C-alpha cells in the first residue's frame with residue numbers, strides 16, 4: 001500500500017466516472033485522505049463518486065475549490081489498479097473515466113455501513129407530488145437501483161428526513177434492512193483434491209512452480225474437453241490460496257453454472273465468491289467489498305470480474321480463453337483475456353489460459369516464447385475422443401425444406417434404441433432466417449437495421465437479431481399485400497425441432513436456444529435438467545457447445561458445418577474449427593464412446609478436412625502462415641474505426657476524409673482500408689461505415705490512431721468508435 005497521504009485542506013485531484021477529460025481539484029476533507037481513496041465530491045449541484053488520483057493542480061482560484069464531502073468506508077484503490085486502469089485506457093483508447101466506471105460497479109458503494117435501514121426506489125405513486133418529494137425521487141432515479149441511508153438520502157435531496165418517510169408510506173420508496181456484508185467462509189486448499197493422472201500431476205506441479213516464483217507469467221493449458229484441465233488449474237488455485245494470495249477464475253457468462261460452483265465447493269470445502277449477471281445486488285456488493293478487503297480468497301466470475309479491487313491477486317484463470325464472449329462489444333471495447341495478461345503483469349500474478357482449441361493469438365504467443373505451454377494429451381479415465389466423420393450432403397437423398405440427412409437420421413435412431421442422447425446442432429436461432437413472400441419475392445427486413453427479420457415461432461413474432469426489435473408475424477405481405485403467401489426459407493433451430501419431432505414422434509425433444517428463456521437462471525436450470533438425462537434429442541445452438549456436461553450424450557450431428565465458412569472474415573476458419581471441435585467434444589464424456597457427424601456440401605474444404613482429421617497442429621500452422629502473409633493478427637495489428645450517424649452522407653464523407661488525411665498513420669507505416677459499409681451497415685436507424693487500419697506488430701498504433709482521429713471535427717450525432725483488435729476483419 002502506498003503511504004501517500006493528504007492532510008485536511010491539501011489539494012487533491014479526483015477522477016470521477018463523469019465524462020470529463022481531466023481530474024477535478026478538491027480540498028482533502030477533515031481527517032485527510034489517502035491516495036486512491038474512494039470519495040464523494042460535489043460536482044455542480046450533484047454529488048458524485050470519485051477516486052483520489054493524485055495531488056491537485058491548483059491552477060485556478062483556490063478559494064473556489066470545494067472540499068471532498070466524505071471518504072467512503074471501503075479500502076482505497078491500490079496503486080497497481082490505478083496503473084492497470086491507466087494502461088487499459090491507453091491500450092483501448094478509452095477515456096479513463098470510462099475505465100473507472102468498470103472498476104466501480106459495486107452496488108451501494110456509497111452506503112454507510114453502520115446504519116440499519118436503507119431506502120430505495122419503489123413502484124408506488126404518492127397521492128400528490130411536492131417539490132421536496134420530487135427531489136428525493138430524482139436522486140433515487142439518478143442513482144438507478146442503489147439504496148441509501150435515511151440521512152444520506154435526505155442530505156442528497158436537500159430535504160428533511162420526514163419527506164423520505166412520507167414517500168415510504170405511499171410506497172414510492174422502499175425501506176429495507178441494510179445488507180450486512182458477511183465475510184466468505186475460508187476455503188481449504190487441502191480438502192478435496194483428486195488423485196491426478198501423470199499428465200495432470202506434471203501440469204499442476206509446473207503451475208505451482210510458476211506461482212511460487214511470485215512473478216508474472218502466462219501458461220497456456222491445452223487439452224481436449226474432458227481431459228481434466230479444470231482439476232489441474234484448481235490445483236494452481238489451491239497453491240495460490242496457500243500462499244495467501246487471491247485467485248480469480250473467469251468463465252464465459254454462459255458457462256457460469258451451478259455445476260462449476262459445486263465443483264469448487266467439492267474441492268475447497270466452501271463456495272467461492274461469485275461475480276456475474278446471475279447474482280443479486282447484495283451479493284455483488286458483498287463480493288466487491290470483500291475482494292477489496294482481501295477477505296474473498298477466490299472469485300468465480302464473468303469478464304467484468306477482472307475489474308474487482310483485488311488486494312493481492314496471485315492467479316487469474318481464463319477458462320475457454322478462445323471464447324469470443326470475452327470481448328466486450330459495447331461501451332468500453334476490451335478483450336478480457338488480453339486485459340487479464342496486462343493486469344497480471346502489473347500485479348506480478350500468474351495467468352492460466354485454458355482451452356481445448358486455443359486462439360491463434362495464444363498459440364502464437366507460445367511459439368514466440370512469451371507463454372509457457374502445458375498439454376493434457378488424452379481424456380481423463382475411460383472416455384475417448386469422439387469419432388468424427390463427414391456426411392456428404394451432395395450424395396444424400398433429401399426432399400427440399402428438410403435438413404436431417406438419412407444417414408444422420410439412422411444414427412439418431414440407433415442412439416434412441418440404446419437409450420443414449422443425441423445432439424442436433426445448428427448455430428442459428430429462431431425458426432427460419434428468411435421470411436419471403438411467394439407472390440412478390442419481398443423479404444421481410446428490420447425497419448431500423450440492414451438485417452432480415454428472423455421468424456421466432458415460439459414467440460409468434462419476427463425478430464431482428466441486430467437490434468432486438470420484434471413485431472407480430474404478419475399474415476399479409478407488407479409489400480404486395482398478398483394474403484397467406486409469406487413462407488419460411490432456410491432452417492433455424494426451432495424449425496429443426498419440428499423436423500426432428502416428425503422423424504421421431506415418440507422421442508423426448510428439447511430445443512435449447514438463448515432466446516427461449518426469460519433469464520440466464522431459467523436457461524441453466526433447463527440445461528441441468530437435460531444433463532440429468534430427461535431428454536432423448538437435444539436441438540441446440542452455440543449455447544450447448546459451451547462448458548456443459550451431458551453424460552448420456554453419445555452423438556452430435558452438425559446440420560450445417562459449412563455455415564461459419566461463408567463470408568470473408570479472416571477469422572472464419574479459426575471460428576469454425578473451434579466451434580466444431582467444441583461441439584463434437586460434447587459427445588462421449590462418460591463411459592459410452594461418442595461420435596460426431598458433420599453435414600457438409602464441401603467435404604474436401606481444407607478446414608472441414610482438418611476438423612475431421614483432428615490434426616490441430618497442422619491446422620494452426622496453415623492458419624498462421626496465412627495470417628502472417630496477410631500481415632493480420634496475431635502477426636500484425638489491426639484497429640476498426642466505425643463511424644455511425646442517422647445521416648448516411650455524413651458518415652461516408654467523414655470516412656472518405658479520414659482515409660485521405662492519414663498522415664499520422666502513414667508515419668508509422670500503417671495502412672487504411674475503406675471506408676466501406678460496416679459488416680452490419682445500419683443498426684437502430686444509424687448508418688455505419690467502417691475503416692480498417694493495419695500496422696506492423698511493433699508500431700505505436702494507439703498513439704497514431706489518437707492523433708489521426710483527433711484531426712477531425714465530428715458533426716453532431718456522428719459517433720466514432722475505435723476498436724483495437726476487432727473480432728472480425
Ligand code: ADP
Pocket residue numbers: 194195196197200223224225226227228229230231232380
Ligand atoms: P476439462 O476441464 O478439460 O474439460 P475436467 O477437469 O472437467 O476436464 O474433467 C473431466 C471429468 O473428469 C470431470 O468429470 C472430472 O471430475 C473428471 N476428472 C478429471 N480429473 C480427474 C481425476 N484426477 N480424478 C478423478 N476424476 C477426474
Ligand code: ZN
Pocket residue numbers: 446447448449451464465466467468469684
Ligand atoms: Zn433491427
